[in-house]
Amino acid sequence: MRSPDFREACHTLLKANRRSHHGVQYTVPSPSTYPYQWLWDSCFHAIVLAKLEPEAAIAELRSLLSRQQEDGLVPHLIFWQPKFSHPYHVWWDKSGKSSITQPPMIAYAAWEIYKETNDDAFLQELYPSLLKFYKYLIEKRDPHDHHLISIINPDESGEDNSPRFDVAMRVKSNISFFAHMYKRHQLVVANRTCAFDPLTCMHERFWVKDVPFNVIMIRNLNILAQIAIIMGDAESERYLKQHAELISFTMREYLMAEGVFWSAIGLEHGHLKVATWAHFIPLFAGLYTKDEADALIQHHFHNPSTFYSPYGIRTVSKQEPSYRPDGFWRGPIWFAPHWFIYKGLKSYGYEKEAAWIKEVSRGHIDKNGFREYFNPETGKAYGAHNFTWGTLVLDMD
Numbered sequence: 001m002r003s004p005d006f007r008e009a010c011h012t013l014l015k016a017n018r019r020s021h022h023g024v025q026y027t028v029p030s031p032s033t034y035p036y037q038w039l040w041d042s043c044f045h046a047i048v049l050a051k052l053e054p055e056a057a058i059a060e061l062r063s064l065l066s067r068q069q070e071d072g073l074v075p076h077l078i079f080w081q082p083k084f085s086h087p088y089h090v091w092w093d094k095s096g097k098s099s100i101t102q103p104p105m106i107a108y109a110a111w112e113i114y115k116e117t118n119d120d121a122f123l124q125e126l127y128p129s130l131l132k133f134y135k136y137l138i139e140k141r142d143p144h145d146h147h148l149i150s151i152i153n154p155d156e157s158g159e160d161n162s163p164r165f166d167v168a169m170r171v172k173s174n175i176s177f178f179a180h181m182y183k184r185h186q187l188v189v190a191n192r193t194c195a196f197d198p199l200t201c202m203h204e205r206f207w208v209k210d211v212p213f214n215v216i217m218i219r220n221l222n223i224l225a226q227i228a229i230i231m232g233d234a235e236s237e238r239y240l241k242q243h244a245e246l247i248s249f250t251m252r253e254y255l256m257a258e259g260v261f262w263s264a265i266g267l268e269h270g271h272l273k274v275a276t277w278a279h280f281i282p283l284f285a286g287l288y289t290k291d292e293a294d295a296l297i298q299h300h301f302h303n304p305s306t307f308y309s310p311y312g313i314r315t316v317s318k319q320e321p322s323y324r325p326d327g328f329w330r331g332p333i334w335f336a337p338h339w340f341i342y343k344g345l346k347s348y349g350y351e352k353e354a355a356w357i358k359e360v361s362r363g364h365i366d367k368n369g370f371r372e373y374f375n376p377e378t379g380k381a382y383g384a385h386n387f388t389w390g391t392l393v394l395d396m397d
């Protein structure tokens, strides 16, 4: 596909997946498999739409933030048009939204829109909700002031059945997709009994300081600090920057071992030693020194026995017992991790590696259309059709 055609194909898909009702507008990740609004998906849509149709990007974030809870949490899932037969609906809640969140990419997406539009009014409109969301994460998801943000369900990471969470979920490395889904459902039911109160839910059930979530938090706090300057809010700017620094420092201090970052569990920050693409995402927030990054690229990025495959970067190292090339988040290649890795590589000046990520990502779309995830050993496409994440390739520039 030529570049102008690819741009057109991305725009066509995003328009086809667009839904407007109840006075809101948003994009579904896939009409058949994912017919609702998801948090980080909407951020990805807004990032791409910022380049294609900024008004639609603004509408996407507006609808996402319109269901923000009183305490500041932005739900990971909004059921604007509930389909009662659909499992997600039964799973998450019956109140039109879920009670958990997802990686906080909203400030980043808002900034991408601002870069294209210079629209202060839109920033002004969103700013109070953004501030409230990131403050919620700082205050409620780090109740012991450890300066690491916690998640209370694997789905909050966006990597639903990733083996990074096997120990925290008390499941074996060979667990099936459906058995894992059942366990996560049980966790939701259990967390309902503590009303999704982070402090109680963490202590009693599932408490992970996840690397990608914290990296995304750092990057977004720094962006929100920039937005705070435009808003003339010097006090918040200082607060946001300070927390970005505290999390960065604590990640290096407590989550780093053997030259890479590991997610951690509970009060003691016990490392969850499963090698996943989470080793690469710290590049996105500049957490590795240049020497550390060089070592990472050499030992992992280019290493076919761990992460490198001819079709892209595996989400789980091939050496992990949990690795399944067709296992959803237990090995396959996904566009969002590719996008984060691409941005990280570019910021460190790894041009050749970044160009390769873009090329293999485009290759999947040219061959299969917009599918969800891919087998690292064979290139076979799986999962949802007309899935929007492939449009992120348009933002690999």
Ligand code: GLC
Pocket: 029, 034, 038, 039, 040, 041, 157, 158, 159, 160
């Ligand atoms: C899957 C993905 C999650 C995404 C959702 C909607 O559950 O694991 O990250 O948000 O689909 O696309």
